[in-house]
Amino acid sequence: MSEFRDISCYATAILIKFAKRKKMPESVYLQGIQEPLTHLNNVLEWTSIQTWTKLIDNIADYLGRKTGIFQDLGYEITVMEMTHFQMFFFKVAPMVFILKKISNHINTSINRNLRVSMTFSENGVMDIHYHILDLAKYNLILCDYNRGASLAIMHCKGYQDATITDMSCAARDSKISPCHYRITWKPRPSLFRRIRESFQLRFGYHGEILSFMEDKHRALEIQYEEILKLKNDIQASNDFLNHMMDNTNEGIVWLNGEGRIVFANAAFGRLVWKAEKELAWTTFWSHLSNAMTEFDYRRLFMESQEKTGIPQIKEFEFTRPSGDTRIGETIISWITTGQEEPGFLVTVRDITEKRKMERQLFASENRFRSLYQNSPALIVGIGSDSRFIYANPAMEEQSGYTETELQSMHFRDLVAPDANFDVDRLVMNRLDQGPSLQEVHFRTKAGEWKAIALNTYPIHDDTGALAGIAGIGIDITETKRLNEQLVQTQRMDLLGQMAGGLAHDFNNILLAISGYGRLLHKKEQNPELKEYASAIMSASERAAELTRQLLTFSRGEVGKQESFVLNSVVTEVKQLLMPIVPRIINIQMVLPEREIRVKGDSGKIHQCLLNLCLNARDAIGLIEGTITLRLVPGNEPDYIALEVEDSGPGIPPDIIEKIFDPFFSTKKRGKGTGLGLSVVYGIVRSHNGKITVDSKPGSGARFRIEFPEYQVEGQKGESMNEKNVPSDKKKGLVMIIDDEILVRGYCEDVLKSEHYSVISFPSAESAIEWFQIHSAEVRFAIADIILPEMDGVEMVEKLRAIRSDLAVFFMTGFISPNMKQPPESDPVLHKPFSPVAMMETIRKLEKERGL
Template sequence: EAIAAQIGSIISRIKTEETLRENEKKYYSLFKFHKEILEQSPVGIVRLDENMHIVYENPEMKRLMGVPPNDEQSKALGKDIRKLPSIRKTGLVQELDNLLKGKKIQGEKPFTSMYGKKLYLSFIISPIMQGGRFLGANLLVTDITEHKRAEEALQKTEIRYRTLFDAANDAIFIMSKEKFIECNPKTLEMFGCKKKEDIVGHAPYEFSPPKQPDGKNSREAALEKIDAALAGIPQRFYWKHIKKDGSPFDTEVSLNRFEAGNQVFLQAIVRDISERKRTEEALRKSEEQYRGIFESATDAFLIFNLNGEIVEANPAACKMYGYSYKELIKLSGKDIVHSDYSHTFEDFIKQVTSGNKFHAESIDIRKDGSTFNVEIQGTLFNYQGKPHLLSVVRDISERKHLQEQLRQAQKMEAVGALAGGVAHDFNNILTGIQGYTDLALMQIPKDDPLYQDLNEIRRAAARASNLTRQLLLFSRRQPIEIAPIDLNGVIQDLTKMLTRLIGENISLCTDLESDIWTVEGDTANIEQVIMNLVVNARDAMPEGGQISIKTRNVTVDKKYCRTHSYARPGKFVSLSVQDTGIGMKEDIIDRIFEPFFSTKRAGQGTGLGLSVVYGIIKKHEGWIEVESSPGSGSTFKIYLPAVSWKPEKEKTKYVTSKRLKGHGERILVVEDDESVREFTTRGLSQNGYVVTTAKNAQEAIKVFQKNKANFNLVVSDVVLPDETGPRLAKRLRKLKPDIGILFTSGYSGEKSNWQTIQQNGYPYLQKPYLLTNLLKVINEVLKNKCNPELVRKGLKLKSS
C-alpha cells in the first residue's frame, strides 16, 4: 500500500508536472502574445512594481522619452518614478502616492524627459491591487503635443477672430437663411440699434426698403443672394439698407458660406458706402462740370502721355490746329510745334514730368502749315489712373499783334517827342538866321552880288523851316485850328492840283460817299495829308498806274476794337488812298511812319512825308491802317471822328505879302532869346515901329507900368524864364484892357500853351517866322485889336 501510495503520488506528481508544463506552455504563449502587443503598441506603456520602481518601458515609451535607438534601456529603468526630475517638475509626485491607496490617476501634462525632449502627454496610471495590497501599476502614455498645439492655435485664432469681429469697422453678421444669429458692435452702430436683440433673431430683409434702387423687391432679391451663397457661390453686391429709424443708406455686402458643428451658416460683411456714394456723386458731377469746361473752353486742352503723344483733345484744340479729333489724337506734340521751337516742347515734357509747373510762349503749326503764336501752361495730373501731361494752349497771335501795335505807337511817341524837342531848338536858331538875312536884304540893292548869296541863305533857311514844321506835324505838337470839314469838298478842291502833281502816266479817280459825315480838324493839315499820300502813291508807280481816293461813312464797333488796339467805337469817316504800285514787305510797313525812313534813293525825299501824315492824323484823334504786299500795291486808310455840326461856307482871307510899315506905334517885345530879341527889335524899328524890349515877365511889367498908355501892342514869347506868356498877358490887360497881344513860340506841345491862347483869342505866330510875316500879323492885330475873332480869322497865313 505504501508502494502503491508512493506510486500514486509519483503518478500524481507526474500528472501535475505535465499539467504545469502544459500551463507553462500556455502561459508562455500568452506572455509572448502580450509582449508582442506591448512591444508594438502605439501607446507608451510603463510597468511599476510594488516599490514604484520602473520595471518595464515599451519601445513607444522609449521613443517618446527620446531614448537613443542604440540604448537597450532608458536611464529611468529601475528608478523610483517619484524621484525622477522630469516627474517632479510635473507636480505628479503627490498624485503618484495616491496609487498606493488604489486610486487611478489620469490627466494631461507638459513633460520634459531626461533626454531634454519636450512633450505634452495624456496619461492613465492604473494601480494593481490584491487584497488591499499594492502590487504595482500600469502607466499608459499618449503623445498629444500636436493636438495641443492645434488647440492652442485654434484658441488663438478664435481670440483673434473675436477681436477682429468685435473691433471691425464693418458690420459682420452670422446668419442662417431665415435670421440673424450673431452680430458685432459695429452692426448696432450702423443700423442705429441699442442692443443685439434689435437685430439677432430678425429676418435679413427686415432692414431693407420694400424695393431696391433697380426696382427689384428687396425680400425676393435678398433670398436669391442668400440661396446662391448657401450653394457655395460667394456673393458681393451693392444694397440699399434702412436703419431702425427708417433712414436709408447705401452699403456693399459680401456673403460667404461656412460650416460649424455640422451646420451651414453665412457670414455677411456689410460696409456703409454712403460717404463713398456721395463722393462718387460729387466726383461724377465734378467730372461732368470739368468735362463741360474741357469741351466748351476757348483755349486748347491737350493731354499727352509721358512720351509726348496726344491722347485727348478738346474741340477748341481741333479748331485751333485745323485737325479732326481722330487726326489730332494720332499726333505727337512735335507734329504741331514749329521746328524752331522743338526745344520748348522738349522742355515742357521734362519740366512737367518732373512735377514742375510749365509756362512758356511758342509758335505752333496748323494742319494747313500756317503758324501762330501760342502761350502754353502745363501741369502733371492723373488721367485714367496714370500720370499724364496737361497742356493748356492759348492762341496769342492777336495779343502779339496788339503788343506790336503798342510797341510801334510807343516808338512813334518817343521819336515824336525827340523830333518836337529838336524842332524847338532849331526854330529859335532859324528865327535868327531868317530875321537877320531879311534885315541884310533890306539894306542891299538887288543888283549887288551879295544880294543873291543872302537870298540863297534865306531860301535854305526856308527849307529848314519847312523841315521843322514837318517834324512838329509828325510829333503832333504843331498848333492847329479846329473847324468842321467837308472831306469830300477838300478832295474836290485838290483834285486839279493833284492831277498835275502825279503826271500824265498815272490816272486819278475818286469814289466819294454821297452824304459824307462831317469831320473836324485843320483843313490845311488834312490837305497836307492827302497830298503826301498821293505823292507817296505816285512814287510807288514809276511805270505809271492808278491812284484811287475813296471816302466812306463807317461805324466802328467793339468787335473791331478788340483786334485793333488803337481804335475806339463810334462814327468815323474813312479816307483811303490806293495805288497799283510795287507794294511793300511787312518789315517795311513796320517802319514807314518813322521820321527820315525812306526806301527811295538819296536826294529823292526827306523821309518825312508819311511821318507828317501819321502826326496829323494822331493830332486829329484818328488812326491809319496800311495794307500792302509786294507786287499788289498799297492802301492807306485813315479814320477821322465824325461830328454832327456842318462846316460853314466861308472863303479864306489871305493877307497880301507886301511889306506893311508902321506909323510910330509903340511895341513891347518880350523875348528871352537874345538873337531873336535883337532881330525883332531891328526889323520892327526899321519898319516904322517904336520898340521897347524886356528879357522876362517881371522886366516887362516894370517897363509897361511906367508908360502903359503909350503901348499899342505886346509881342511876347509864350515861354519865359519866370512866367508864361498868357499869364503875363493877363496881368498886362489888368493894367490896360485894350492892349494888343501877339504870341510867338519855338516850343511845341504843352509848353506852347496853345489851348489857352486859342481859348482867349490871342494871335499866335510859330517860330521860325519871316520878317514879312511878322509885319503882316502885327498889322492885322493893330487893325483888329478890339475884336479878337476878326484877328483870328484874318491870320490865315503860313509861318514862313
C-alpha cells in the first residue's frame, strides 16, 4: 500500500498535537477519518494525502474557515513545533546549512511525493521549488500549508521582514510543474560580523578568539546531533517493537519455567477476551479448554524443554469468560539465554474462522459433488486442447462413453460433422468471455445423434490462468423434433389461410362459370355451341381441381381420418411437380389399375409424398434424371407400399442412419425446402405406417412407405348424370343466402328450372329480417358458410331460433378448422358444384326431412 501512503504520520501527529492545544474534541478533528488515532500519532507510520487533508480540513472548520487559513495554520504549527534549541540553531547556523537540512528532512522523512530544492542568495532572495511526482496526491491545501511553514522558518531565522510570493503553482494549474515560491527580505550582516562591529573589534587577536568560538560551537552542535540521533534511534527501535507487539494479529506470550504468563500482547488478550492485568502470572493452560487435564498440559510443555530449539506446533481450544471457544494454532519454543531467565516463547494464531470455512467448504463440496453426480443435466469440462477434463454420470449415460473414455477423446470426435461452428474456436474463444448458451449436436457411442443446449463458461486453474471451458447442457433432441413439426404446421396454417381466402372467391367464380356452362350444355341444341359449353365445363373442372389441390397441399381444409384413394394423391402430386421440376428430369408413375384406399389425412400424405419428390429433385440437380412414383404390394399382408425412387448420386452410408434426425440436413443453411424428413417420419408413424430407405453411392435412393390398405365392402356407384335426375314438379319457396351475385343467380336458375320458387339475399342481416315475417312460407334454405358480417352457421342458428324445424344445406368454397363448423346433420356442398350435385343434395335433404 506504500504507493498510496506518501505522507509521514509525523505530519498528522503535529496536527493532532495542535488540535489538542486548541482543546478540540477528538470526535471533531477525527470526523470522517477511518484510520485509528494510534496509527496517526505513530511517527514511524505513513498515511495518505486524503487523510492528512481531511484532518487539517476538520481543524480549519472548527477554528472558523477564513481566507488564508491553511497558510496561517502552516505558520502557527511550524512555530509551535520549534524547540528552544532549534530556535537557537536557526539563529546562529548558516543559511545554506539550514536549507540543506530542511530539504533532506522533507525529501526522506515527510513526503514521498515531493522533492524540494532551495536556492539561497545573499542579496535577500531565496527560491523554493516543490517537484511533485504525482499531481493526484497534491492539492491546494498542502500548497498553502507549505507556504506558511516556509515563511515561519524565515521569521525564526530572524528575517522578520521576509515576504513570500507565488511564482507558479501546480495545485492551481496542473499544466505547471513544479510549485515555485520566492522569499525576499532586506539583507543584513552575519551574526559574527554584527558582534564584531558592535564591540568595534579589529582583525588579529580578537578575530582569532571569535574564530575559536565558532569552531567550538560547531563541534558542540555536531556532538548534540549525534546524541540526539542515538536517542531517537533507541526510541524508534522501542516504538517499532511495541508497535509490532500491539498490531500483530498473532498472540505472543512469554512464560516462565512454570508455565506462568510473564508477558502477553494485545492480540492474545483479544483471543481469550481478557485484559493484561487479568493474564499476569496465570498459568497458560488455565485459559485452555478441558480437552486435556492440567497434568497433560504440563507434561506437553515439559517435553518442549527437552527439545530445546525445536518448536512444537499444536492446536488448542481457548476458552473465554462468556463460554465461547476459539481455536488457536500454537507454536511452543523453549528459549534459554545467558543473560535472561529461560522460559517458553508461545505464539498463537487464531484459526477459528479458517476451521469454520474449511467445514463450510467441505459441506459445500459435498453438496456440489452430489449435484454433479446426480444432476440429470450434462456437466463437462473441456481443456484448452479441446479434450475432455471431466464428465458427470449424466454425460456418461447420454453419450454411452465412460468418463475415462471421454477423457481420452477430443471434443470434435463427438460433434456432428455438419455443425455450424468450429470446435477449436468454440473452446479458445470462450476462454476470456462470460457464460454463453449454444446448441451442440453430438454422436453417442451407439451411433445415435443428439442435440444438446449447452451453456459454457471459462474455468481457471489454481494460479488463476485460463484452463478451458465448463459446460452444462440438457438433451433437446425430442424438443427440436416437436418444434420443427410445430413450425412447419404454423407455416402451412398461414399458407392455408392465404390459400383459403383465395379459394373462396375463386370457387364462387368457378361455380358460376361451370354451372352456367352445364345449363348451356343442357339447353343448347346447336352442336357447335354445345361443344363450346363442354370446353367451358372442362376448363372450370380443371380450375376447381387445381384449387382443391392447393387447399390440400396447404392443409387449408379440415384433415379428417377417412378413407381416400391413394392413386389420386399420387396423380395430384405428379401434376404439382410438373411446373417446379426441370424438364430434363423425367417423372414416371407406375400405378395399379384398381383403386388403392388407405385411411387417414390425405393432405398430410400429400405433403409427405411431395416432400420426398422435392428431395429427389434436389438430389438429381440440374442434370438429366428420373423420378419414379409407384404403388406396389407391401411386405406384409394387406399392406400397400408407396415408393419414391430417384437416379441421383445416392446417400453416403455414414449419414444414411441420420437422415431422419430433426437437426440433420445435407443442404446448406437456409436452402432446405418443404418438410424435414423427421416430420415425414412422424406423419408416417401416425398413420400406422413405416418408412425405409435403400441407397448406395452412385445408384440413387429409394424411399418406401408402407400403409395398411383400407378394405371396403363394395364400390361406390357412379354419380347420377343429368338424365337420371327426376324432374317431378315440386313447388315451394327456397331461401338463398350468398354475398356473391353470380352464385345467387346460378342457384336461382337451377332451382327455377326445377320449378322451385326462389328468394335470395346478399347478407345474413337482410335474410333474418325477412325471415321473421315469412318464416312459414320457406321450404328450405341454402346458405353460404362465409358471409361478410356474420358467418352462415351463426345466421342459421338465428333463423332456427325463429323456426326450429327449418331445413338447411350449406355451400362453401373453403372451410378451415378455425372456422365455426356447421352441424353434422346439415349437408355441406363444396363449390363449384354441378346442377346434378345440387339437386342430389336437395333430394336427399327433402327425403330426410320429409318435405
